[in-house]
Amino acid sequence: MSTVTGVEGEERHDFTKAESRHIRQRSLRLLGSLLRPVRARLWLTMAIVIVSTGAQVAGPALIAYGIDRGLPALIDGDWMPVGFAGVAYLLTGAAGAFLIAWYIRLSARISQAVLLDLRTRVFLHTQKLSLEFHESYTSGRIISRQTSDLDAIRELLDEGINQLVRGALYMSFTGIALALLDWMSALVLVVALVPLVVLTRWFQTRSQRLFRRSRVASAKLIVHFVETMTGIRAVQAFRTEKRNEREFGDLVEDYRDINAKVIQLFGIYDPGLLLIGNACVAAVLVVGGFRVVDGQLAIGVLLAALLYTKRFFDPMEDMAMFYNGYQSAASALEKISGVLEEEPSVPDPIHPVDLWTARGRVRFEGVEFAYTPDRVVLPRFDLDVPAGQTIALVGSTGAGKSTLAKLIARFYDPSDGVVELDGVDLRRLHPKDLRRAIVMVTQEAYLFSGSVADNIALGKPDASFEEIVAAARAVGAHEFIESLPNGYDTDVNKRGGRVSAGQRQLISFARAFLADPAVLILDEATSSLDIPSERLVQEGLQSLLADRTAIIIAHRLSTVAIADRVLVMEHGRIVEDGSPAELIGGSGRFAKLHAAWRDSLV
Template sequence: MSTQATAPIGVADEENSHLDATRSRAIRRRSLKLLGSLLRPHRVDFTLAIVLVVVGQAARVAGPALVALAIDRGLPAALDGDWGPTWLVAGGYVGAAIAAGACTAAYIRMAAKVSQAVLLDLRQRVFRQTQLLSLEFHESYTSGRIISRQTSDLEALRDLLDSGITSLAQGFLFMAFTGVSLFILDWRSGLVLLVAVGPVWAITRWFQKRSQVLYRISRVASARLIVNFVENMTGIRAVQAFRRERYNEQVYGGFTEDYREISARTMRLNGVYDPGLTLIGNVTVAVALGFGAFRVLDGSLEVGVLVATLLYTKRFFQPVRDMAMFYNAFQSASAALEKISGLLEEVPSVRPPARPVALPSAQGHVRFDDVTFGYGSGRTILPHLELDVPAGQTVALVGSTGAGKSTLAKLVTRFYDVTAGAITLDGVDLRDLSTPDLRRAVVMVTQEAYLFSGSVRENIALARPDASDEEIERAARAVGAHDFILDLPDGYDTDVNKRGGRVSAGQRQLISFARAFLADPAVLILDEATSSLDIPGERLVQRGLETLLANRTAIIIAHRLSTVAIADRVLVMADGRIVEDGPPAELIAGSGRFAALHAAWRDSLV
């Protein structure tokens, strides 16, 4: 019988609630810190905007008081033949209106200037951060989520900064100035308004609590839609190949239905709040009118003051609806800011060295010294790996899927850092090597052979944008890509993503080889670079490979053993260990794993 003590359910719930509250406060502080850092460079413009909105709203609130003055002072004077006070009040009213309009216009322009600068800064920060984060992050954080950060989340912040803050600042100041003016003009009428504030606060608080939940759910539903759409468009070939269109349509339809339902619930919430607010405002005006009318009759309140109090009471409730709508935008933007600040808080798992060691002319000697590695907290992939690859040697890695070949390649390129041990290049630990020298010395070519939007010339010059046309063409000639490039509609200036500029898988691979040749690395890694090619395409690429690998260290990962034939040395991997090591001919003549693999491959060609 177990004697282990367990916490009561209520205590556990309380602890979880405390942890959730602590986490929420931490996230809120992180978001506010980000917002502060974005506004700090624009504090002068931001301060000026605050001054403009204060002056503008003060001038706007002056109107009813001037109307009262005109009725109670200007009109009697005019009846006695003295139009001076009337014209003076009229001039003051026009001046206040002009001041309010001018300050509001200037404030809106200033706010737009600040908001656009903040959004530009934030957009660049998000892009810069996603570029700097390690491969480990990108392999776990889907591209759809990153796109959501750059699109819908930034759009929510734009709505907040462009109009939401304007509504809040203007509404809050207008209500404050209106209430103060009403109390100064007639404190008894101010008490009527003060009593009405209670129901307004209650219904607004009710609305805020429910809209906060709905808008957070709405942000999640919106992000889910974007992620699903991006994944389907990215994998459209697989979708059509496996006839997944109808199923995907049903899944996407479910997501859109969820989003529609959330939007409908939000509209129903607004359908209760707006009429409720209007009802409270009208009842308050009616009470103020009845109370004021009795006082006018007994002579304790002037007619002009009554008119002004009614105007103030009516106007007082106008910004409440806008401020409540701002709260919706605020909740949406707050959730977006939390996600963006979380992304910006991510720390690269592979960090630049504190004291980088320069290696301007690498020779290509790679050594694994008792290297152990595992992804995150998962199992160990490479246990205590020892490997020495002399400069200029071509090494082929073979083995079954999951043997650790691609992991080894990712460690050499320092997409990941080793868990224990060290990998050195010409005696320098990769973790100490300066990032520019490492990227210049080690280049990987993958099977995807990704081509960016732009011309063939720009794609070849990816690693060296300053390369001359002669250098680019020399690289293409060296790997056998020059002739087919010239056959394209615009030659080297053909846009690879436009009609007529499409190239085959083998041609894409040759362009990527030309790119690597132009980069001229000391160590070249080919991660199954020919696995997606047919036999003619492979032969075309094979000739380019022989030129590409000359006079440099090369690590080739290949399932096709035809690619292995050009290697000086073959490493057979199993369970993260090197189980065979030797020249191809020597291993083929033996009776080990590579000999069996070679025999199976040869039989498959018969």
């Protein structure tokens, strides 16, 4: 089984220490795997930023040299020291600007490469995850992983890392230069670091919790919006707009309150930084002034010390903003790494068995299935479906019909027992052979954006146009397709909104016919159709089911008439098994269902 519950737990923000440590380690592993392919460019970028920062930090020392050495020499008629200081200052400034521009270009390329890799990984991995994951993990949350979470990481890589690296190096180099220039001024700066560290630590501990809550609140907003828009028909049909407005308003208020608290934190942190920085500059000025008067310190050195002290605090605000982006990105990376850590509950076989030509015999041997240990859906049972037989599954809602069909399609694996195709355990069958041999058509009949021909070709991507048309003719879809504005090239629009429900179903039948599976599963394929549409689809079914094994799940007993064999299910068990005529002539569950259906037609 999948560990979906573990991922859902990450929407909480009250982790245990062990959970937090596991999440951090998982995120760091993901980050390391993303950076590994670009490590050569990373080292080059680091070298460039070190040299450029060194060039920038050299400025105040050159000014001190120009004042203390250049001005006395200039009075004596020697302009060389002043000229040297001026030219050196200009060259270091130009070199720093050029290297920073180079650094920005390199870091942008690295961030785009990392984002492309991560975005692709999330898409490919979520495609591979089993149906259980997608049924448990809402579409809104998946969209949030691909949008707001990746945007947070993009902002960190594009701007945040730049602020952190340059800021940290600039502060380090500035502190070293100040210590080399005047150790007493550096000592004043060290004393000022104590309240700076206390203030920063206070900010970090509080903002970490708030930023994680902010990410959760943002994700909830996206989920609510996506689910409301996706289910807009139900929203308008049941007039839930007001209730949705209240719920969305509560989510917006929660998100606003969290962001307000974040702003309050910055309202304390930023002025605190400014106060500490100004106090430190004032202390250096007072201490240095007395030393200049006593002749212990040159005035140029004092000026350079003041510039270094002031510049030391300049990156702090940018680094505080980096921490803002870092917390958002770290929280986003935690959630994305959680998705990428998910393992398919239906894994591909390690040593797959090939089945090039499937006949279509399906067999259940001692099969039991439970979604959770305390929720057994299918108690242990056996079933043998000969190749080419059409089976109709009938029963009340929740009887286990769709679960049985999903086991045949291997959307799930049985908790116990074996499901076989032509004597091969589905868990050992090569995935390509499995998907080629078994096809499921659901009542949703999902159509993707694109042409009608593209949607039919989904069953066989390399099919020629002639094969696509032949498949449409075989299921009775050719006539209505030809009547569309552009025939087979007509764009069906989002989710097939340009064609009716019956037409969408016929297109899905043509898709299945083109795939030519040995086993075809129809899961409530006609339940959403009106009577004229159903008759149109029934004609297509005759061609679709010929010469293949078919499993039909149907509430409408009109569909059951074309079956060779009917299985009546109740509470996960097969309670009746026989031909339609045999069961109708009996006194069991199916006979009662058929009589009630016949009476409803009168």
